[in-house]
Amino acid sequence: MTSSFYHRLKRLPAAFLLLTAGCHSAFIEATIRNRMDRPISLVELDYPSASFGTQTLAPNQDFHYRFKVLGSGNLKLIYTDTAHVEHDIAGPHLDEGEEGSLTVTIAAGRVDWSPQLLARR
Numbered sequence: 001m002t003s004s005f006y007h008r009l010k011r012l013p014a015a016f017l018l019l020t021a022g023c024h025s026a027f028i029e030a031t032i033r034n035r036m037d038r039p040i041s042l043v044e045l046d047y048p049s050a051s052f053g054t055q056t057l058a059p060n061q062d063f064h065y066r067f068k069v070l071g072s073g074n075l076k077l078i079y080t081d082t083a084h085v086e087h088d089i090a091g092p093h094l095d096e097g098e099e100g101s102l103t104v105t106i107a108a109g110r111v112d113w114s115p116q117l118l119a120r121r
Helices: 003-020
Strands: 028-034 040-047 050-057 062-067 073-080 086-094 098-107 110-119
Touching: 028 040, 028 050, 040 062, 050 062, 073 098, 086 110
Parallel strands: 028 098
Antiparallel strands: 028 062, 040 050, 040 073, 073 086, 098 110
């Protein structure tokens, strides 16, 4: 092997960093929090183009999920309480490419939406 081969090989990590430095995908780190004194079930968060959820969320338990917004539209939270009543709560609007964090807190008698989002440039 020649010294020029080793010289080129040493430059590969720098070239890889330059190529990947501009690669960034916009995601939202979501947390659904149950702050009630009872479990909730069939928890689903609908967002533009998809949804996610969990079967059960115990009292004071958090559920974390990371998603990418494709399209634009409103969020919607659906869950079932211990009396088997389904709750359907409209949330804020999301636009494609937004990124950041979103916390949805379910408490007695209310749902609080706390988005910390930025539009990707």
